[in-house]
Amino acid sequence: MASEASIVSGSRRLLVRWADGGQSEYPAVWLRDNCHCSKCYTAGSIHVRTLLMEHLDVDCTLTKAELATDSQSISVSWSDGQVRPNSPLPQLSSDTDYVSVTRTDDHAPLTCFTSPQLSTDAQSISVSWSDGCSCSFPADWLRQRAFEPGPQRQRAALHRPDTVTWGAEMAQSLPRLPYELVMSKDAAMLEALLNLERYGLVLLEGAPKRPGAVRAFCEKVAFMRTSHFGDEFTVRVKVDPNSIAYTGNNIEIHTDSCYYDYMPGIQLLHFIVQYEGKGGETQLADGAKVCEDLRREDPQAFQTLATVPVDFKNVTKSDNGQAHFKLLKAPVITTDSEGALQCLRFTTSQRDSYFSVPLDQVEPWYKAKKKLLNMLYDEKYIIKRKMNEGDMIVFDNVRLVHGREPLYESEKVGERHLEGGYIDWDEARSRRRVLQERLAGNPSGYGF
Amino acid sequence: MASEASIVSGSRRLLVRWADGGQSEYPAVWLRDNCHCSKCYTAGSIHVRTLLMEHLDVDCTLTKAELATDSQSISVSWSDGQVRPNSPLPQLSSDTDYVSVTRTDDHAPLTCFTSPQLSTDAQSISVSWSDGCSCSFPADWLRQRAFEPGPQRQRAALHRPDTVTWGAEMAQSLPRLPYELVMSKDAAMLEALLNLERYGLVLLEGAPKRPGAVRAFCEKVAFMRTSHFGDEFTVRVKVDPNSIAYTGNNIEIHTDSCYYDYMPGIQLLHFIVQYEGKGGETQLADGAKVCEDLRREDPQAFQTLATVPVDFKNVTKSDNGQAHFKLLKAPVITTDSEGALQCLRFTTSQRDSYFSVPLDQVEPWYKAKKKLLNMLYDEKYIIKRKMNEGDMIVFDNVRLVHGREPLYESEKVGERHLEGGYIDWDEARSRRRVLQERLAGNPSGYGF
Known part of the structure; x- marks a missing residue:
């Protein structure tokens, strides 16, 4: 009044x-x-x-x-x-x-x-x-x-709900929802999207064990984010018992497509067939939490990673034969105006051999990057979970790092088949707002 | 040696x-x-x-x-x-x-x-x-x-060629290439993409006067950027002589989709049918040049526009019925580490009625925004060109503003039919590098 x-x-x-x-x-x-x-x-x-x-x-x-x-x-x-x-x-x-x-x-x-x-x-x-x-x-x-x-x-x-950062304790309280419920009920989709914004991840369980669930989810939200790999991508690891070296493969924790100026915001990984042997656990850690702690514990290392521009690179061909040559200079950590993590570019394989910085920045950068890597792998922060078939893990690709434990048992023959895809934050936040307003019976967002 | x-x-x-x-x-x-x-x-x-x-x-x-x-x-x-x-x-x-x-x-x-x-x-x-x-x-x-x-x-x-900023003199030296040549010859496509990166625009002439040319160009480069409007969009202005008010419509200079955290990087507008009456000129001005000058002439106004976060908003429905509710806080001018323009968010219609800043920032912001608007419209900076049918103007949507002169003659009945679309800078730069390396016979970018 x-x-x-x-x-x-x-x-x-x-x-x-x-x-x-x-x-x-x-x-x-x-x-x-x-x-x-x-x-x-x-x-x-x-x-x-x-x-x-x-x-x-x-x-x-x-x-x-x-x-x-x-x-x-x-x-x-x-x-x-x-x-x-x-x-x-x-x-x-x-x-x-x-x-x-x-x-x-x-x-x-x-x-x-x-x-x-x-x-x-x-x-x-x-x-x-x-x-x-x-x-x-x-x-x-x-x-x-x-x-x-x-x-x-x-x-x-x-605009954006407050985020909640987390450490390894997240393993016991992973936000999870039935895939079919999320696909059929607005309230469940809203809960899934809010968890994704707050915690940077949500686990959808019981998705059909066949390709298509990633696209269906993305199109329920809005539409898939295309990259030069196309829309969906397939991860098939066929364990070949003739190659012992292969089974030991470790996928180092990373964020995807760091060489994109606009990295894919949200990643979806749908486990259609899981590896039966020992190993193959999915690793996830909250970069926002670890960067927060790094900034407090070693401000100099944080500052180095937030300012030294790294050369990222990817050279590849699409399935249609088109060649791509991506190059980008950006720091590992991009911060918002308050110094919190906005985007984490974390990759070893997709850094260029060029490192175009003054000589005296090189060694401190490697030490700082290694320190961040060790923290992300620390048991205090990392969660490891062997996903079930039908699981779809949806996570913030500019905040969380993800990796995979080695597949230890070369004698276990079996396919590991994942389907993946991306969706942009712009679209996911938009859908969340539409659902919030609709379910609150408060369509004022649509008005003047 | x-x-x-x-x-x-x-x-x-x-x-x-x-x-x-x-x-x-x-x-x-x-x-x-x-x-x-x-x-x-x-x-x-x-x-x-x-x-x-x-x-x-x-x-x-x-x-x-x-x-x-x-x-x-x-x-x-x-x-x-x-x-x-x-x-x-x-x-x-x-x-x-x-x-x-x-x-x-x-x-x-x-x-x-x-x-x-x-x-x-x-x-x-x-x-x-x-x-x-x-x-x-x-x-x-x-x-x-x-x-x-x-x-x-x-x-x-x-990574990125040096950019060249420009004023109204650009009208006499607009980079232009035949559409069909660009579509058929690598060297012409490379020239088009380099002009686009350097000057922020290139005019492709003689495109087929039917829908499809925008998609064909984008897919020659890589793939279209999807927004909540879909891939291509159609601009049809049917002049209705019963509505005098309508014919006076002015499309104020703007950048597209400012409410996207990741704005579409490059815009394509293909003129399939042009308005025959007086008016309808396309207006373009180089935001990078004007921001450069504003920063020198009125550093306080520049600083205001580069720091005060504006609430951008769009509420709409896709053709498939999906509702969208985009909100974003960002300054009008985003600068790179050297203070040069990186992204210009310039819109009147898609600012929210909410303006979530401290009270004392409001009036200075309006004065600074108006000053930038007046400069962009100044004859020193703006180019006006009535596009020919078959023209396709390709321009940097985070650097240039674009607008349209009113359609003055209500008695001239005629359709104005444009097809538009977007492509991301990540993909355009990638294609340019591939072509540079290929045409220089120097595929070293693909090596170690």
């Missing part, structure tokens, strides 16, 4: 006092930029600001600010952001996100997002600007967008 | 003196990491370091360094990096990148990349390390990888 609306700061800001004691200030130019009159904003199936920035007066001032309270009214939230009492009620059905109706008081068709409801605080604040335009902002709408930490944190969680 | 090889710095470095007077130092650990004996490196159709980092002694020292010169010998460059005199010569054909042959002196099959040639400086430097391994490095190979600015600049150009 707002208790007062006034113009302050030389007419450059709107001040709203709230009934609970707080107050919020809104710049006139931001209000003007978000005017949702039919000249400045288009509602309907798309919702976009149509006021071009070339027509926005960034020095505009407020000429009017009035608080209107319509208590005990029937209110409808319209797509133009206004909550109007006694609105004409459209036919609403529960299985559509919105209904487009023609308002009697407006030329443009508007959209109603929420069911009409009895409201005791249908308040709005009408403002006018120095350029002659005017608009009525719902008080609730303004409060959600207040320039203060509280409401901003709430919105930030819709 | 090397004149001397010796061990220095407490056995931690190799010193090579060159016959022309210079000298280069190589860390023992870097040499060890790049040992290409058959235990540490796998040649063949893939070329990868198989020495795992967990087995790399980052404190290793050198125990031997010997220079060997075999003048006037027949030398063959092998995929293991060694140039050996009097090598057994495999059958070479000109249409393969490499030939795999079994060496008599080695168990693993090796690969010959270049034709055997008479060489006067087939030199190699044999080194041994404290862990017992040893390897022979060709002197040329070492010199190319010297830890000095000269050779490093040469390699950097293969």
